[in-house]
Amino acid sequence: MTSTDPTPRPAVRPTRQRRAVAAALAGFDDFRSAQEIHDLISQQGESVGLATVYRTLATLADAGEVDMLRNEDGEAIWRSCSDTHHHHLVCRTCGATVEVEGPAVERWTSAIATEHGYADISHTLEIFGTCPACR
Amino acid sequence: MTSTDPTPRPAVRPTRQRRAVAAALAGFDDFRSAQEIHDLISQQGESVGLATVYRTLATLADAGEVDMLRNEDGEAIWRSCSDTHHHHLVCRTCGATVEVEGPAVERWTSAIATEHGYADISHTLEIFGTCPACR
């Protein structure tokens, strides 16, 4: 085989819209809803459809380039993230976010899961509180 | 004071509808959506409006008598629960649920939060996996 390109070739094209979303994500470090991100893009003079924002965020989330989690109302909120596994400490008033790591927690969850015979484990852990500035 | 009834008097009345929701909740031990609970009630011959199911579930959740969490689609799902603080190990295939407790995790989250100056802490922690029966 003459390097028959084994990769399925995702064919993700670098378009103006995707750049705009990436730029918007780079502009803040707390979690924002798709609507807010859409608004931010508009304020930056760009024009990107809301549906496209959703599509792009979903793609980025699949690629592991952004974190997506749900706030207490069940809305999806996103932000760019580091590539290591971590969790978040989020201010429920202003949204200020701190990435935290807890090896012990990771160990605990897999131990618990194994103990009950569960396989293929994943978990969600988010901490909400009021940050110093908002108290 | 002659016991001037300092409580705002919640006046939660035991109605047919509330009993029906409670009965439905007692009928299963995994998490179900409001719609599913509503359907279950119908199948049991009772007739309760969907809005009432939502209202009742919200009330029960406030009272701490049911757990409410969100599945991966962001939908709210409920089930009756024990009264101690705990988390869940949920099978992502069949929904089988195990309540788990992790004092260490509770301690860790509050420690992390305090360390960063966050107050009034709450947290969510759910573990998803494939149960023995579904493997």
Added chain:
DNA sequence: ACGCTGGTTGAGAACGATTGTCAAACTGGG
């Protein structure tokens, strides 16, 4: 540079969960 092919986009409709509205029905106390 030109045209083709398939990924991408946008506007708006469609959707589905959840909440709000408001008059009618119900509950418990007096």
Added chain:
DNA sequence: CCCAGTTTGACAATCGTTCTCAACCAGCGT
């Protein structure tokens, strides 16, 4: 039995998110 405050239900209204589909654009071979 009456009254005042709760609760309910049918349905409209929200709201976040996804779908639809024709127009558009990027990369590639010629």
